[in-house]
Amino acid sequence: MSRGLVLGIESSCDETAAAVVAEGRRIVSNVVASQVQVHARFGGVVPEVASRQHLTAVVPVIREAMGSIAWDELAGVAVTYGPGLAGSLLVGLSAAKALAWAQGLALAGVNHLEAHLYANWLLEEEPRFPLLGLVVSGGHSDLVLMRQHLDYRLLGQTRDDAAGEAFDKVARILGLGYPGGPAIQQAAQRGDPARLTLPRAWLEGSLDFSFSGLKTAVLRLVERLEREPGPGAPTLNDVAAAFQESVVDVLAEKTARAAREYGVRTVILSGGVASNTRLREEVRRRVTLPVMCPPPSLCTDNAAMVAACGWYKLQAGRLAGLDLDVVPSLRLDAASKRGMM
Ligand code: KG4
């Protein structure tokens, strides 16, 4: 008897991950091999290094996720085919295709951003449609309307840097290392955001975001503080706190505005930046609806979210062929526009 098990595989950036999820909702296994230590000394992800790390990790990670589960117990294999680094995506996709072919399994191609949204289906409560999703990761800051499963309307996106990218770049300016998000959050806890005011790009009348002006403002401010140090001057912790407040203010305000405008029933947060505790607090304070947010381990890259999304694709009969290619700049709304996937 089928238990509705889906094997998910994720390799879009610097995490090699595999997971088995039952009926899109219950995690059976969830294995993540992070390359963060390898890339930290370069201050960011080096694409070729990432691809090679995936090559060595992908088989052991899949083996560990499968544990004692037999191949014929699976309803299918789901894999991220974009967006992300081409060389990295190719490793996970090739592994998934080889398994699907050798074991005669159904294959589902998953967009990494829709996978982030589906991390919320791994929580106890089931998100209710229509819903508003905020996906904030290292490469994207998207506000998305979902009226039903696998249906995405992009309401707003970043015009320049993504929220996570801004955290990473500002952390580098402040000498806090990589990845920047958790480091800034920690520094911010020791700082006072009220000692500085940093700009917010409201882009009035639009649900788009822009964070590159803020990053430049932090750079100029830090240069000035280095030139004119003084006993009363703001500390780097104060700068980290003021930066975090500026990003959180815009993200939370636009999420609350979009939730009101589109009359949704639930707001779901996802992506690495959704592990930020101030962001979670502020969205919950400003949105009067149920706000769902996965635990940090399911906000950052993992394959359980890919398997969850894959289950709904398999249910909808949206199968991929063995000629599926990677799409490094895949858009979220391409997933609903394209009939097959
Ligand atoms: O979703 P994710 O793991 O990978 C991508 O799809 O990009 O997101 C990674 C991003 C990084 O930019 C990282 O700095 C950020 O999420 N991040 C955070 C926090 N934890 C991770 N940003 C702010 N606060 C955090 N606590």
Ligand code: ZN
């Ligand atoms: Zn991600």
